[in-house]
Amino acid sequence: xxxxxxxxxxxxxxxIALASVVSVTLGVATMIVVNAVMAGFSYEMQTRIHxxxxxxxxESHSLSGFQDPxxxxxxxxxxxxxxxxxxxxxxxxxxxxxxxxxxxxxxxQIMFIGIDEATHAQVSDxxxxxxxxxxxxxxxxxxxxxxxxxxDSQQTESTLPTRPALEGAGWPHRRMRVERERLWREKLxxxxxAGEAAAAPTRSVDKQVDAVLAATAADGPADTGPAAADxxxxxxxxxxxxxxxxxxxxxxxxxxxxxxxxxxxxxxxLASFRDASGIDRFLVLPGDDxxxxxxxxxxxxxxxxxxxxxxxxxxxxxxxxxxNFVFVPIAALQRMRGMIDPQSGLASVNSIQxxxxxxxxxxxxxxxxxxxxxxxxYAVATWRDKQGPLLAAVxxxxxxxxxxxxLIIAVAGFGILAIFFMIVVEKTRDIGIxxxxxAGASGIAGIFLGYGLFLGLVGAGAGLALGLGIAWNINGIxxxxxxxxxxxxxxxxxxxxxxxxxxxxxxxxxxIIVGAxxxxxxxxxxxxxxxxxxxxxxxxxxx
Amino acid sequence: MSDALPxxxxxxxxxxxxxxxDGRLEVLRGVDFDLARGEFVSVVGQSGSGKSxxxxxxxxxxxxxxxxxxxxxxxxxxxxxxRRDRLxxxxxxxxxxxxxxxxxxxxxxxVLAPLMVRHGVLEWLRVGGSARTRxxxxxxxxxxxxxxxxxPRQLSGGEMQxxxxxxxxxxxxxxxxxxxxxxxxxxxxxxxILDTLxxxxxxxxxxxxxxxxxxxxxxxxxxxxxxxxxxxxxxCHVASRMAG
Numbered sequence: 001x002x003x004x005x006x007x008x009x010x011x012x013x014x015x016i017a018l019a020s021v022v023s024v025t026l027g028v029a030t031m032i033v034v035n036a037v038m039a040g041f042s043y044e045m046q047t048r049i050h051x052x053x054x055x056x057x058x059e060s061h062s063l064s065g066f067q068d069p070x071x072x073x074x075x076x077x078x079x080x081x082x083x084x085x086x087x088x089x090x091x092x093x094x095x096x097x098x099x100x101x102x103x104x105x106x107x108x109q110i111m112f113i114g115i116d117e118a119t120h121a122q123v124s125d126x127x128x129x130x131x132x133x134x135x136x137x138x139x140x141x142x143x144x145x146x147x148x149x150x151x152d153s154q155q156t157e158s159t160l161p162t163r164p165a166l167e168g169a170g171w172p173h174r175r176m177r178v179e180r181e182r183l184w185r186e187k188l189x190x191x192x193x194a195g196e197a198a199a200a201p202t203r204s205v206d207k208q209v210d211a212v213l214a215a216t217a218a219d220g221p222a223d224t225g226p227a228a229a230d231x232x233x234x235x236x237x238x239x240x241x242x243x244x245x246x247x248x249x250x251x252x253x254x255x256x257x258x259x260x261x262x263x264x265x266x267x268x269x270l271a272s273f274r275d276a277s278g279i280d281r282f283l284v285l286p287g288d289d290x291x292x293x294x295x296x297x298x299x300x301x302x303x304x305x306x307x308x309x310x311x312x313x314x315x316x317x318x319x320x321x322x323x324n325f326v327f328v329p330i331a332a333l334q335r336m337r338g339m340i341d342p343q344s345g346l347a348s349v350n351s352i353q354x355x356x357x358x359x360x361x362x363x364x365x366x367x368x369x370x371x372x373x374x375x376x377x378y379a380v381a382t383w384r385d386k387q388g389p390l391l392a393a394v395x396x397x398x399x400x401x402x403x404x405x406x407l408i409i410a411v412a413g414f415g416i417l418a419i420f421f422m423i424v425v426e427k428t429r430d431i432g433i434x435x436x437x438x439a440g441a442s443g444i445a446g447i448f449l450g451y452g453l454f455l456g457l458v459g460a461g462a463g464l465a466l467g468l469g470i471a472w473n474i475n476g477i478x479x480x481x482x483x484x485x486x487x488x489x490x491x492x493x494x495x496x497x498x499x500x501x502x503x504x505x506x507x508x509x510x511x512i513i514v515g516a517x518x519x520x521x522x523x524x525x526x527x528x529x530x531x532x533x534x535x536x537x538x539x540x541x542x543x
Numbered sequence: 544m545s546d547a548l549p550x551x552x553x554x555x556x557x558x559x560x561x562x563x564x565d566g567r568l569e570v571l572r573g574v575d576f577d578l579a580r581g582e583f584v585s586v587v588g589q590s591g592s593g594k595s596x597x598x599x600x601x602x603x604x605x606x607x608x609x610x611x612x613x614x615x616x617x618x619x620x621x622x623x624x625x626r627r628d629r630l631x632x633x634x635x636x637x638x639x640x641x642x643x644x645x646x647x648x649x650x651x652x653x654v655l656a657p658l659m660v661r662h663g664v665l666e667w668l669r670v671g672g673s674a675r676t677r678x679x680x681x682x683x684x685x686x687x688x689x690x691x692x693x694x695p696r697q698l699s700g701g702e703m704q705x706x707x708x709x710x711x712x713x714x715x716x717x718x719x720x721x722x723x724x725x726x727x728x729x730x731x732x733x734x735x736i737l738d739t740l741x742x743x744x745x746x747x748x749x750x751x752x753x754x755x756x757x758x759x760x761x762x763x764x765x766x767x768x769x770x771x772x773x774x775x776x777x778x779c780h781v782a783s784r785m786a787g
Contacts, residue, residue, distance in 0.1 A: 432643075436637050436643070440628040
């Protein structure tokens with residue numbers, strides 16, 4: 001009983017010991033905050049990495065892919081059917097994206113991915129990242145009639161429109177662009193006519209030439225607008241041609257104000273940049289036409305180009321994906337690359353994306369599939385495998401940080417050790433008194449161990465409160481610090497998050513608390529032993 | 544031999560030396576001492592004569608080099624530390640020159656300290672109430688009823704010593720060992736404390752060993768034992784006290 005009472009009294013009267021506990025508090029708080037933020041970053045990154053990748057990717061080594069994806073899917077289902085929630089086939093090829101900005105052609109290296117718009121949403125979160133609300137429910141490669149989000153839909157805190165340019169995107173933008181190009185051409189024509197009329201008297205031959213020129217000018221030079229290139233085709237009907245049938249628009253004069261090319265969805269990083277004020281500036285908008293150059297399926301592959309209409313953007317917030325991937329309907333890509341067998345009509349794909357059921361063991365299913373399908377023809381990888389080094393780096397960073405921070409608490413432990421030795425010396429006479437009253441060595445040691453435990457609990461408790469307070473309000477604190485120092489602590493344009501993510505794992509917190517209290521107790525062991533070993537007579541004489 | 548005598552405390556040929564520098568300092572060189580039940584004995588001697596050491600050995604605070612100590616006819620030298628701690632808690636009450644109260648505890652808590660040492664937390668829940676009552680009665684008896692919750696630094700020397708006596712008595716020990724209990728007090732207060740001890744001896748039949756260097760203080764006892772150079776020099780009865 002006296003141990004408890006004395007621990008309590010010492011706790012209340014020895015403020016110096018509480019000073020040593022401040023470092024435990026700070027250590028615990030720092031560890032909780034750092035772990036929460038790191039876990040938040042790691043979680044955000046994993047969702048991002050996983051976001052547009054499916055759980056498992058089954059792919060062929062060759063760009064030409066393998067025939068009959070349905071047969072492969074059946075085989076996969078036979079091998080690991082219980083764990084599979086959905087599958088879709090894709091075609092991915094390296095390609096070049098070309099678009100025109102203020103008269104200059106910009107070229108970007110991309111991964112061109114053909115997806116099945118009906119089933120792709122079943123295997124990945126891709127749909128969630130689109131900019132048009134209707135596309136988020138069901139992706140369509142048809143251009144939408146406006147209504148794109150001007151506010152980042154994944155951002156929950158602020159509702160500031162950071163993408164004002166998307167306001168008129170879609171058909172309105174396309175019609176306006178076509179109209180502008182027409183007016184521009186008319187103006188050029190009018191200027192030219194006016195100039196000629198002033199320069200020379202009109203002759204009948206000139207009139208004939210003008211008429212011809214006017215006819216071609218209406219179609220426009222090839223580079224004034226991508227649409228014009230195809231519109232330049234003659235209006236005369238053509239003989240039936242199986243390859244021509246692939247482009248129903250071809251052969252008829254296309255009205256770009258009412259028709260579109262095959263729709264594509266590029267990553268937002270390919271066509272936009274964020275300026276200093278946090279506003280996204282777009283180089284290309286939904287409704288604009290772009291050209292993509294990609295290899296055909298033959299050997300050796302030949303580069304072919306075609307014109308596409310941007311119908312939406314996706315933003316997974318994983319910059320590697322957002323500035324690399326462009327999505328296109330799989331059927332169109334298979335047709336353009338010549339991946340459809342003319343005899344059987346079977347199309348080839350080069351990968352199958354597999355989504356597993358909740359709770360299925362990713363690695364086990366991967367290993368099962370690796371056994372069934374020969375490794376020299378097919379590669380099976382989980383989404384983690386695809387980003388293995390990155391995830392490993394984050395894990396490593398986290399463990400190193402934890403070790404470093406735990407050392408801080410260990411240092412606090414030495415502080416407790418030193419202060420406890422002081423207290424034992426100061427309390428030598430009291431220890432003698434207690435021994436004269438019949439207290440045993442274990443009882444005396446118990447006082448100091450208990451004192452260490454109390455201090456550890458107090459320190460860790462305060463650290464817990466402080467740490468959780470910071471972890472849960474980190475964004476409010478960030479705003480406060482930014483206001484106070486005038487410095488930008490966290491720049492959303494670098495991280496592509498709008499707020500600092502923070503996830504508190506109760507288990508991690510429990511370990512931190514146990515560790516901190518353990519260190520406090522461990523560092524009171526030596527002083528406690530010293531106190532227990534004091535000779536009662538000598539202790540009583542101590543002044 | 545030992546059971547022939549009815550003594551409460553019996554010390555035979557007790558030797559104790561301390562290491563000092565290169566050699567050993569012999570403090571007790573074969574001390575014989577007896578205390579009968581209900582007796583009040585003074586131990587006197589010059590500084591360094593070994594009287595405090597004798598008291599510490601009898602109080603089981605330290606172990607002797609050789610010789611025997613028997614309490615109620617039972618040998619207590621050579622017991623394990625844990626047994627000695629237990630005996631010290633239950634059978635011996637000690638009072639010191641500089642009071643030796645715990646500064647963090649108030650008067651009543653100081654009195655209760657030996658009982659708290661004896662009982663664990665769960666036991667304390669059961670016995671704490673009666674112990675508290677007993678401690679309050681003792682303090683009342685020593686005129687400290689109004690100062691139960693004062694810390695030692697708020698009490699005078701005499702009050703502190705009375706708290707210390709109450710603490711020594713709360714366990715109902717068989718013997719009270721007092722080491723210069725009046726040494727730090729002025730004459731009047733010291734006399735008060737001595738009156739208290741005499742009263743306890745007479746009224747409650749408490750056996751007391753009082754160590755002092757002051758002849759006047761020593762004379763209040765039934766018997767005086769004089770120590771010199773680690774041996775008992777002489778023992779004499781104080782006749783006058785019987786009349787008082």
